[in-house]
Amino acid sequence: MLPVTEREIRACFVNATLRERNNLTLPADFADLDWDAIDYLGWRDRKHDGVAYVVVRLTDGPVGILLKRADARSRHKSQCSWCEDVHLPNDVAFYGAKRAGKAGRNGDSVGTLVCENFECSANVRRRHPAPYQGYDVEAARAERIEALREHVAAFAARVLDGD
Template sequence: MHAFTEKDLRASFVNASLRERNALVVPDLAHVAWEDLDYFGWRDPKQPLAGFIVVPVDDAPVGILLRRTEQRTRARAQCSWCEDVTLPNDVVLFGAKRAGKAGRNGDTVGTLLCENFECSANARRPMPPAYLGFDVQAARQRRIEALRAHADGFAREIRDSA
């Protein structure tokens, strides 16, 4: 993923109003390791139920405003994007309004995601070999590609509903 500026991030949100985009608290981008990310996500401590992600789709940023559900799941959930089975962090249900008229009419899409958007780190974490001759690097690359495909698909679903 290539680096984005604060202006790029604010302008990229497809399911947020102008007021919501202007009120965004964007984290410090100077220390972001963009090359290790498949999407950029952050949480605003002032808005504990809000989440913000920016996914590169066709080399253009697609920003999505997410709302976390207040209710926790009964069983420990698995992230739909990184599909990490070791569950190193909490996974929660996020909902996102679709872009355009569909979103204004209340149409939403939900997904299970790592609570603090650790998917890129989870996909890159070395995994133990499953069997003799297991190609750890190839498996890691498949996980990264799957994460990118899940993020891209979700972003397109939100964006293209306008």
Template structure:
């Protein structure tokens, strides 16, 4: 992911009001993030419970900011993240909903997804997978997982 400024980050949100955008608490260490290791920027708001944010690069190089609300209930069974699809998750997966942008969002329409609670997806897909068979190209599989995460996140952003 390319580095972005605070101004770009705040103006990228498509489903948040001006008040909600101004209330955004930036992630810890925003100025020193390792942008090369991120496929999207996602974080939970430390000041407002059950609120989270993600800024996703689109396929055409723009950024789409999404304001999420975490569901009150958690999945009954161990859920799989819809974005990174890691089967050996070291973290919890929760259901996040997001208002749609524009008139649909003002009418109360939302979309939802199961995502790693603290948005560790970029880290999860960069781990080398176990070799599935002799001669299995683990590096190619890792690169494919990174590309798939980018596509899934961008597709969700387009849905919003």
């Protein structure tokens, strides 16, 4: 992902009010982020329980999405819809987002199951053992990275469809 500044982040949210954008808390490690190792920027707000943010770079620039984590937990282990990692070392949560524009103001929303702390970029970059001799581990890894980018962009497009 290309780096984004704090100013760009606060300006790019498509489903948040001005007050919500001004009150968002950046990730604690924002200054030290390895932008080459992430496909989107996602974090939970340290000051507001259940609130999270995702910034994804689309062709027109960065798009920010304010998310709310569902209170209810699944009794079963869920799979992340973005990284689709079957060896998940972390929890998955359901996050909902108001749609952009008039649809969001009318209460229309979309949701997804995603790694609770947004570890998807690390998950798709982990090296898994080759399932058979001759299996191209690096090609499979590149495919997982590209699939993650497509899934996050598709979710952002669903949020933007309300505009």
